[in-house]
Amino acid sequence: xxxxxxxxxxxxxxxxxxxxxxxxxxxxxxxxxxxxxxxxxxxxxxxxxxxxxxxxxxxxxxxxxxxxxxxxxxxxxxxxxxxxxxxxxxxxxxxxxxxxxxxxxxxxxxxxxxxxxxxxxxxxxxxxxxxxxxxxxxxxxxxxxxxxxxxxxxxxxxxxxxxxxxxxxxxxxxxxxxxxxxxxxxxxxxxxxxxxxxxxxxxxxxxxxxxxxxxxxxxxxxxxxxxxxxxxxxxxxxxxxxxxxxxxxxxxxxxxxxxxxxxxxxxxxxxxxxxxxxxxxxxxxxxxxxxxxxxxxxxxxxxxxxxxxxxxxxxxxxxxxxxxxxxxxxxxx
Numbered sequence: 001x002x003x004x005x006x007x008x009x010x011x012x013x014x015x016x017x018x019x020x021x022x023x024x025x026x027x028x029x030x031x032x033x034x035x036x037x038x039x040x041x042x043x044x045x046x047x048x049x050x051x052x053x054x055x056x057x058x059x060x061x062x063x064x065x066x067x068x069x070x071x072x073x074x075x076x077x078x079x080x081x082x083x084x085x086x087x088x089x090x091x092x093x094x095x096x097x098x099x100x101x102x103x104x105x106x107x108x109x110x111x112x113x114x115x116x117x118x119x120x121x122x123x124x125x126x127x128x129x130x131x132x133x134x135x136x137x138x139x140x141x142x143x144x145x146x147x148x149x150x151x152x153x154x155x156x157x158x159x160x161x162x163x164x165x166x167x168x169x170x171x172x173x174x175x176x177x178x179x180x181x182x183x184x185x186x187x188x189x190x191x192x193x194x195x196x197x198x199x200x201x202x203x204x205x206x207x208x209x210x211x212x213x214x215x216x217x218x219x220x221x222x223x224x225x226x227x228x229x230x231x232x233x234x235x236x237x238x239x240x241x242x243x244x245x246x247x248x249x250x251x252x253x254x255x256x257x258x259x260x261x262x263x264x265x266x267x268x269x270x271x272x273x274x275x276x277x278x279x280x281x282x283x284x285x286x287x288x289x290x291x292x293x294x295x296x297x298x299x300x301x302x303x304x305x306x307x308x309x310x311x312x313x314x315x316x317x318x319x320x321x322x323x324x325x326x327x328x329x330x331x332x333x
Contacts, residue, residue, distance in 0.1 A: 001115075002026040002071040003225075006062060006105070007078030009033065011179050012120065012172070012217055014045035016075055017055070019218045026054045028069045032061040034097070036081060037182050045179050062101040068108050073225050074117045076105060079149070082183060083124060086145035098148035103155050110163040116225045117156070117165055121233070123173040123210070125150040135171070135233050153233065160231040168224045170217075173237030177214030186211075189248060193255045203266035205245035210237040 003020050007013040008029025020027050029049065033039045049055045058069075062078060080086075080097035102119065109117060124146030129137040141147045159165040180187045192199045220236040242250075248259050 001073065002028070002069070003073040003075060004028050004030065004069055004071045005075045005077060006030045006101075007076075007120075008049070008057070009042035009046045010077060011045070011177075011181050012175060012214065013075075013077035014042075014049065014179060015177075015214050016077065016218050016221055017046065017049045019222065020075075021049060021052050021054055023222070025073075026056075027052075028056045028058065028071060030058045030060060030062060030065075030068075030078065032059065034080065036085075041179075041182070063096065063104060068105065070112070072115045074105065074109060074114060075120075075221055075225070076102060076117065077120045079120065081145075081181065083143045083145045086143055086148070091144045094144055094148045098145075099151045099155070102152040106155060106159040106165060106167075110159055110165050115166065116230075117167045118221050118224055119152065119156045119167060119169045121153050121169045121171045122146065122149045123171050123235070123237070125153065125171060133235065135235060157231065166230045168227075168229055168231075169233045170220055170224065170236050171233060172217055173210040173212050173235065175212045175214055175217045179214070185209075185244070186247070186251070189251055189259070190255065193251055193257050193259050196257075196260070198260045198262050199248065201244055201248075201261055201263050203244075204263060205248070205261075206243050207266075208241035208243045209247075210239070210241055211247075212237050 001024070003025045005013050005017045005020070005027060006029075008017045008027075009031040013029070013031070017027050017029055027049070029046065031042065031046075033042055046057065050057060078097070078101060080094045086094045106117070122145070123133065124143055125139050125141050126133045126137060127140040127142035127146055129140050139150055141150055153169050156165075156167040156169050160167040174185075176184070176186045182188070182191075189199055191197070216238075217236055220234070224234065248261065252259050
């Protein structure tokens with residue numbers, strides 16, 4: 001089997017690439033190394049893949065390509081990330097990389113014999129939606145970034161509806177783990193604690209998030225690619241909430257150091273609370289998927305839902321892995 005991974009040098013894309021190679025796929029990766037964060041970090045992300053015989057790397061901008069590889073599976077992870085940066089003049093970059101690039105891929109593959117097109121969406125499409133956030137909730141994005149991800153989701157749906165492109169969209173809820181982007185909260189918090197620097201918290205820190213470990217986001221992609229489901233959207237999250245203040249306390253315990261915290265005005269474009277419902281879909285053969293939030297784990301499959309308390313050691317080990325990785329990255333930047 002042959003798979004295309006766009007954004008293969010990114011956080012999620014690089015982990016997904018390695019997992020596909022381990023499962024015996026031939027993988028073609030596309031990345032143009034946008035300047036959202038350091039190219040050096042991204043090159044490090046795909047170091048292992050580049051040494052694999054079954055991996056081919058294409059350094060190009062999706063929108064500057066006239067055609068794309070003939071493959072069985074497409075995992076479209078490439079995107080312009082970041083809520084705060086999506087306002088103002090930067091919005092043009094987001095429409096280009098999140099909407100136009102998605103449309104061009106869909107247009108190319110609409111008449112190709114592919115098995116699945118998995119699109120990486122975001123919980124940002126929910127915005128001010130009522131809690132809990134269900135896949136069929138009324139979507140009210142509150143950031144330009146969320147608007148572009150929702151537009152791309154809609155493009156995926158219409159190409160499935162009109163051209164039978166076997167699409168599935170996955171709404172990621174704050175993925176964390178090794179190689180996490182340097183602009184993301186856990187990366188910034190751990191780095192600040194380790195370096196005795198100040199942590200800036202928008203608002204009072206009581207806002208909550210649902211965190212998903214990287215391995216579980218990758219597993220969701222694999223499950224959906226292998227499933228028979230098409231034309232659907234699924235939440236990918238931990239199934240439980242943790243506040244920003246609680247997260248910092250957890251990182252303090254693991255690092256055995258106190259954080260220096262500065263609270264400032266709440267940022268625009270962010271929901272105050274995230275609460276998702278997993279496994280409620282009637283057509284849920286593969287299930288909404290999540291394992292390991294902080295520190296609750298939730299795994300749903302079929303039409304059943306099971307919530308279990310994570311082993312504390314496993315949870316701490318995963319966050320410790322993040323700490324070690326960020327310490328390594330901190331030496332590069």
